[in-house]
Every structure is written in C-alpha cells, then in structure tokens.
Amino acid sequence: MKKLIPALLAVCACGGVGAQDMGKLLATGGVSQVEGAGGGGITPWALISGYGSRDSWGANAHYTQVSTQDYKLKTYGVAVGIQDRLELSFANQEFTGSLAPLDKLNIKQDIVGLKYKVLGDAVYDQDSWLPQVAVGVMYKKNKGVRGLEGLGVTNVKQLGAKDDSGYDYYVSATKIYLEYSLLLNATLRATRANQMGILGFGGDKSDDTRLKPEFSAAYLITRKLALGAEYRFKPHNLGVDDEKAYYDAFLAWFPTRNVSVTAAYANLGDITIFNPKKQKGLYLSLQAGF
Template sequence: MKTEQSMQNSKKSAQFILLAGLSALCQIASAQVSAMPDMGKLTATGGVSQVEGAGGGGLTPWALITGYGSRDSYGGNAHYTQINTQDYTLKTYGVAVGIMDTVEFSLAKQEFSGSLAPLDSLKLKQDILGVKVRVAGEAVYDQTGWLPQIAVGALIKRDDAVGGLGALGVTSVKQLGAKSENGVDYYVSATKLYLAQSLLLNATVRLSKANQMGLLGFGGDKNDKYEPLLEASAAYLINRKLVLGAEYRMKPRNLGVDNEKDNYDVFLAYFPTKNLSVTAAYVNLGDITIFNPTKQRGWYLSLQTGF
C-alpha cells in the first residue's frame, strides 16, 4: 500500500510540474514572440547539456534555461555526450528547447554498456523527458540584487529491458533489487553569475530514488524513499569563450548490489560561437556494482550545437 501511495504521489508531483510548464507555455503563446531566434543571451549563459538532457553543467542541472533565446524569443540545441571509464561507457544524446527564457523541455536517451567480465555484455538504456520552469530571480542581468535565478524541474525516466544478461536470467532491473523500472527526479536549482568576478555558482537539491541516474531502476532493497540530494557547481569564465569548473553530485544508496558513490568532475568548456560548444572533463563515478569494486574514473566529452 505504501509503495502504491508513493507511486501515486510521485505521478501527481510529475503532473504538477508538467502542468506548470504547459501553463507557462500557454502564457508564452499568448505573448508576442519573435518569429526567429534572437540569440540575445550572453555566450555560455545557456549552459551546456547535462548528462540527463537538461540545461546546466555536465552532472547537474542549473536554473538557467537552455538555448540563447531572450525573454522575447526561444532557443534550442542538440547534444551528444560520452563518458568512458576503465570498465564502462555511458552515451547520452538528445534535444532541448528553451522558450522566452522561462520554460525548458528536453528529451534524452542514455545507453550504458560494460567491457569487463562478468558484465562485459551488459546493456542498459533509459529515456528521459525533462521539464524546467523558471520561477524567480535573474542569474545574469541583475548584478545588484542578491536573489539568484531559481527554477524547478522534473526528469521523468523510463528504463528499457536489461540487455546482455539473458544467460543469467536477468532481463529487468527489478531482478537486481530495484522496486520500479520507471521514476521521476524532482529538483530545485539556484544559479547566479557574478560578472565582475567572472564566477558562476549553482546549487541544486534533488529528490530522487534513482539508482545510477535511473539506469538501474528506482528504489531498492535498502531504501525505497525519496531523499534530498545536494548537487553543486562552480565555474570560472576565463574569457568569453572558455569556462573552467567543477561539479559535485550526491547519489542515493538504495541497492544491495550497487554500493553507489557520489560523483564529481572537473571540466573545461569551449564556446567558439553561440551555435557550438565542446566540453571535456575528468569524471569520477565511484563504484558501479559490488561485482566490480573498482572506482570508475575516466573522461567526459560532450558536443552541443544549437541557437
């Protein structure tokens, strides 16, 4: 009963954020929006594509709305991201659109694979629908005010069947201890860019039951409750086209077969134009499974093109 009630509450919360996004979209539709994207925002202030598809850093979403459209326009992008560690590869690709610097929608696909026995045939896939709504503040243009830009968002996730473990009789994340194959992450992000110091700071609080971002399902034998998880980013603008930063992301510990650890990275993002960005990073994903206790460290490379 508690699990069913929790699922119902989760669906209601996701529906609420989706309705908030659609409501904002309706208000935008009734306003006068430029027929062509105006690319009115400063370079790099649309962020890059987060590994789950939302606009922000690589590991964590920011309150910034993706794309370069101003309050009178819209913007969008497509991205491809790959993370390679010693034993695993994660690929993410998708699209996102930001409208009137107020609401953002994103679609992303994640593909995870192993290269070390006994998980060398492992294949995991996940679809992610994201919505983000700006609710208060101004990150860039209000340099005298203290209030950061604040946005609320949801990432609605659905797993495909587990691939490559059929010989072991494993075809679903539930057989690995997860309580569900589908789930929703909720988050609140606060972002502020201090132009005089060339410094961007972001803090995100995420409510989640996702195991390894949801690739291993949601909830587990150790825990099946939403818990608040802190995420943080700091980025220094070396110049108008080059950004150096670091990120930290707390992770839940729900599964007995997955001693999940917090993630962090150090990244360098290059914006040669507003239509293109390239992000490279050193990333630490911690432990992935008890069957391979090696801490997973490696490189992260993301290419984003848009307007």
C-alpha cells in the same frame, strides 16, 4: 510527455513567442547535462537552455560520452528554451559494460525533463544577492537490461530495483558574478533513482525518496572558455550497487553561440559489486544549437 516537444515547437513557429534572436550572453545557456537539462555536465542549473531572450526561443541538440575503465555511458538529446523561462528536454542514455562478467551489458533509458524559472535573473540582477531559481522535474523510463539473459536478468527489478520508471524533482539556484567571471550553482534533488535511473528506482536497501544536494562552480577564463567543477551526492538503494557520489572537473569551450564543447575528468564512484572499484575517466560532450 514526449508530445510536448513538437507542441512547443509549433507554438514558436506560429508566433506564440517572438522570432529566434540568440539574444543571451555567450555561455549563459549552459551546456547539456547528462540527463538532458541545461546546466553543467552532471547537475542541472537554473539557467534555461538556448540563447533565446525573454521575447524569443532557442533549441539545441547534444551528444555526450563518458568512458571509464569498465563502462561507457552515451547520451544524446534535444532541449528547447521558451522566453528564457521554460525549458523542455528529451534525452536517451545507453550504458554498456566492457569487463567480464558485465562485458555484454547494455541498458537504455529515456528521460523527459521540464524546467521553469520562478524568480531572479542570473545575468541582469547584478545589484542583487538574489540568484536565479528554477524548479524542474525529470521523468525517467528504463528500457530493460540486455546482455545478462544467461543469468535470467532482463529487467532492473531483477537486480533488486523496486521500479523501472520514476521521477526526479529538483530546485536549482544559480548566481553569476560578471565582475568576477564566476558562476555558482546549488541544486537540491528529490530522488530514488539508482545511478540516475540506469539501475532502476528504489531497492532492497531503501525505497524512500531522499533529498540529495548538488554543487557547481565555474570560472570564465576568457569570454569563450570556462573552467569548473561539480559534485553530486547520490542515494544508495541497491545491495548490488555500492553507489557513491559523482564529481568532475571540466573545461567548456564556446567558440560561437551555435556550438560548445565540454571535456571533463569524471569520477562516478563504484557502479556495481561485480566490478568493485571507482570508475574514473573522460567526459566529452558536443552541443549544437540555434
């Protein structure tokens, strides 16, 4: 699937779509979600990444870091939006620990995402109740566990996960009310991922794919500044991981179409039974695009 990124860029360069025009309204490409898709910080939206219009394309790169008391999650990636219809994204996640017995923990994961807008337009359909709706898929590949070799653990399956790779499928509906400077989003995700896949897929408690809802709301304080909140329900598949819902409150700044900065207070719930407390901390993301 990674080969699709240069292929799509080649289509753009060869004239398959119009020249890059930055034609969309400021902030309507969203920011980069921690799994690489366009949306909020922890949940994807139906909006397509980039500022390319229906006759154009756009792309961005991002770096995100979430730091809690005992863990740190770093994510970097790229996304390409084609004709405000199709989005392809790639992200790498690195999860590390700072408190014994997991102070040497290091887990990496690659995520390839595809999103397609199926109906509606969040900006231009202001006279309709119909939201913009998109369907998406994320393929996730866990790259193993480091730092626990002394315990004989080098793969997430040794922690109870059934698989070290898997798919998330989702449908998102996003509605923007320009009159009220308000964005509302609801996402329904079919998943068996443990902590987004960082701890693998399925487990000793459950190996079923389950539907989990996710919600976002954002208010545009000014044309360049948005305040919002998100909530994401999670499965609980592993006995060693008392997984809870994620939620955050964020402030996103869009000084230009080329740059955005998002800061948030995030609560990731319990991560493992080895450090049994709610993991809360700062989320910071920088996105640059064209």
